[in-house]
Amino acid sequence: xxxxxxxxLAMAAMSATALAADIKPALVYGTGGKxxxxxxxxxxxxAQKFQQETGIEFRDFEPTGDTQGEQAIRNFASKGYNPVxxxxxxxxxxxxxxxxxxxxxxxxxxxxxxxKPNVRxxxxxxxxxxYLVGVLAGMASKTGxxxxxxxxxxxxxxxxxxxxxxxxxxxxxxxEVFQNMxxxxxxxxxxxxxxxxxxxxxxxxxxxxxxxxxGATGLGVLQTAAxxxxxxxxxxxxxxxxxxxxxxxxxVKRVDLAVYNAFSDAKNDKFTSGLQSLxxxxxxxxxxxxxxxxxxxxxxxxxxxxxxxxxxxxGAVKVHDYMSDNSCPK
Amino acid sequence: xxSIDILISILGSTIRLSIPLIFTAxxxxxSERSGIFDIGLEGKMLAAAFASACIAYLTNNxxxxxxxxxxxxxxxxxxxxxASITNRGNQIVSGVAINFIVAGLTIVxxxxxxxxxxxxxxxxxxxxxxxxxxxxxxxxxxxxxxGKFYADVISGHNILTYLxxxxxxxxxxxxYRTRFGLRLRAVGENPGAVDTAGISVTWLRYRAVIxxxxxxxxxxxxxxxxxxxxxxxDMSAGKGYIAxxxxxxxxxxxxxxxxxxxxxxxxxxxxxxxxGKQVPGIxxxxxxxxxxxxxxxxxxxxxxxxxxAHPPKAGGVPYTKER
Numbered sequence: 123x124x125x126x127x128x129x130x131l132a133m134a135a136m137s138a139t140a141l142a143a144d145i146k147p148a149l150v151y152g153t154g155g156k157x158x159x160x161x162x163x164x165x166x167x168x169a170q171k172f173q174q175e176t177g178i179e180f181r182d183f184e185p186t187g188d189t190q191g192e193q194a195i196r197n198f199a200s201k202g203y204n205p206v207x208x209x210x211x212x213x214x215x216x217x218x219x220x221x222x223x224x225x226x227x228x229x230x231x232x233x234x235x236x237x238k239p240n241v242r243x244x245x246x247x248x249x250x251x252x253y254l255v256g257v258l259a260g261m262a263s264k265t266g267x268x269x270x271x272x273x274x275x276x277x278x279x280x281x282x283x284x285x286x287x288x289x290x291x292x293x294x295x296x297x298e299v300f301q302n303m304x305x306x307x308x309x310x311x312x313x314x315x316x317x318x319x320x321x322x323x324x325x326x327x328x329x330x331x332x333x334x335x336x337g338a339t340g341l342g343v344l345q346t347a348a349x350x351x352x353x354x355x356x357x358x359x360x361x362x363x364x365x366x367x368x369x370x371x372x373x374v375k376r377v378d379l380a381v382y383n384a385f386s387d388a389k390n391d392k393f394t395s396g397l398q399s400l401x402x403x404x405x406x407x408x409x410x411x412x413x414x415x416x417x418x419x420x421x422x423x424x425x426x427x428x429x430x431x432x433x434x435x436x437g438a439v440k441v442h443d444y445m446s447d448n449s450c451p452k
Numbered sequence: 453x454x455s456i457d458i459l460i461s462i463l464g465s466t467i468r469l470s471i472p473l474i475f476t477a478x479x480x481x482x483s484e485r486s487g488i489f490d491i492g493l494e495g496k497m498l499a500a501a502f503a504s505a506c507i508a509y510l511t512n513n514x515x516x517x518x519x520x521x522x523x524x525x526x527x528x529x530x531x532x533x534x535a536s537i538t539n540r541g542n543q544i545v546s547g548v549a550i551n552f553i554v555a556g557l558t559i560v561x562x563x564x565x566x567x568x569x570x571x572x573x574x575x576x577x578x579x580x581x582x583x584x585x586x587x588x589x590x591x592x593x594x595x596x597x598x599g600k601f602y603a604d605v606i607s608g609h610n611i612l613t614y615l616x617x618x619x620x621x622x623x624x625x626x627x628y629r630t631r632f633g634l635r636l637r638a639v640g641e642n643p644g645a646v647d648t649a650g651i652s653v654t655w656l657r658y659r660a661v662i663x664x665x666x667x668x669x670x671x672x673x674x675x676x677x678x679x680x681x682x683x684x685x686d687m688s689a690g691k692g693y694i695a696x697x698x699x700x701x702x703x704x705x706x707x708x709x710x711x712x713x714x715x716x717x718x719x720x721x722x723x724x725x726x727x728g729k730q731v732p733g734i735x736x737x738x739x740x741x742x743x744x745x746x747x748x749x750x751x752x753x754x755x756x757x758x759x760x761a762h763p764p765k766a767g768g769v770p771y772t773k774e775r
Contacts, residue, residue, distance in 0.1 A: 157568040302727045306740055312685070312686070319721070320724055338571075364574070
């Protein structure tokens with residue numbers, strides 16, 4: 123009896139120190155690799171910012187295959203990491219399982235939804251951001267043809283495409299939109315050669331602005347567009363600097379914000395579970411404008427995209443979400 | 453855009469996608485014709501891609517990159533030779549080992565040196581093999597289909613593309629018209645006879661794997677600094693194995709090897725193009741069907757039309773001098 127009391131006391135003391143100590147955040151990337159200059163890198167930047175501001179170290183893991191995500195998430199949770207942030211829709215079922223096994227750990231899932239009391243799901247209104255860059259593409263295109271190159275063929279990427287198409291059509295009702303998906307497996311996020319080949323294909327068909335929503339595959343898209351003197355649109359991170367003068371703009375998705383907020387909310391004990399949806403009005407998605415693409419954006423284009431943004435926020439323009447009914451209005 | 457324009461665009465794409473296959477399959481041709489199975493083509497290509505991207509980035513010179521790619525690929529060939537010729541080890545095991553080592557090592561070294569997740573930094577124009585425009589290509593583009601064919605299919609590729617097509621007749625000439633080629637083919641069929649004639653089997657086979665190394669160096673370099681502008685992890689993506697399939701497909705002969713590689717390249721290009729297109733009478737065909745098409749066609753062609761492919765008789769068997 124005495125002994126168990128002692129143990130209890132010791133445990134209480136330990137948990138007290140655990141409370142007083144800093145949090146142990148962990149981050150699991152998607153399969154495109156940490157430095158894809160796009161989606162995963164945005165997540166890394168958010169975590170990095172948190173580390174610089176607070177001095178709290180984080181651990182991260184780059185799964186190289188679809189089966190490694192669950193292992194990594196469980197591994198972090200079982201070693202006491204909290205919160206555990208997983209970026210990528212690919213870890214949906216993994217979070218669902220692991221969150222049930224570790225009810226005291228806080229999980230954050232980006233790009234997909236899991237309804238559990240200890241899970242925060244962060245999703246973005248990519249269709250709204252894609253609409254904005256679609257407006258720019260429609261105005262910048264001289265041939266009246268624009269292209270879209272997606273990574274893996276999943277509803278989420280179709281959502282990008284659908285928003286883009288609607289935006290381009292709003293700017294130019296007669297516009298023709300080509301679309302290609304790189305593949306149907308996780309490897310499609312990391313295949314710049316195929317991305318470049320698909321781009322060349324669309325250029326041959328007359329496209330002169332090409333939007334890549336394909337992780338590291340997009341690097342090949344932007345490169346090929348630059349090599350052929352065409353315009354491209356980056357995704358997730360601000361990719362304008364990769365080929366200044368050729369990247370028209372980037373559809374910035376603030377994955378960094380989701381990671382940063384998750385870490386700092388956990389630190390300040392303000393963590394909430396449930397669904398967070400970030401759209402144009404929360405600046406969760408936006409179009410990138412900086413010195414690298416200043417020369418490409420005319421005042422008329424800027425006015426049009428600002429108007430589109432205001433219209434989306436006010437509700438005057440409603441961008442159709444592909445994932446709501448798995449179809450895109452033509 | 454009418455159908456001939458489309459065809460020209462697909463043919464241009466076919467050539468770009470076939471080049472690494474042609475170099476690699478020719479590499480396999482030299483090695484296997486001498487009796488050394490080379491499943492490590494994939495690894496050598498990947499290593500060459502990595503080395504060429506690193507050196508081209510550091511020196512900002514595409515030719516230095518090519519040199520580095522060839523050097524590392526030949527070095528790996530010699531490792532394969534040392535294991536399977538000198539020490540008479542299992543050729544498949546040695547080749548697979550090379551593939552594994554390279555797949556891991558390129559990522560680790562890339563991460564340690566450049567810190568970009570196994571990727572090398574993007575290259576500037578001088579570090580890459582740029583497009584070569586043939587004379588009058590732009591002027592002729594507007595003048596009918598022949599002009600467009602000239603501008604988009606014949607002209608406008610990089611130097612390595614033309615080297616690949618030159619490598620096919622050169623390989624044929626070496627294998628069928630030189631003394632070295634005759635002996636190389638003989639050593640793959642009957643090394644005992646070659647040995648009896650007083651020619652060193654070991655040295656012949658070493659020379660064959662060195663030839664394979666040089667050609668793999670070209671294919672890796674093409675991937676990293678001609679087709680792309682950086683090394684990306686696993687960028688060979690199974691092309692070494694597809695090249696092996698093309699080699700079997702072509703029954704270990706240089707000119708058929710080129711056509712087999714062009715066929716694979718064409719199917720790939722066709723699949724890229726047909727995504728999301730309407731097919732008359734059917735409507736939009738799911739992307740997956742076109743992505744599977746090259747594999748399905750390969751199966752059909754291999755099973756139904758090519759017939760029996762006989763590998764070199766002494767392939768895979770280490771040569772032991774009689775005691």
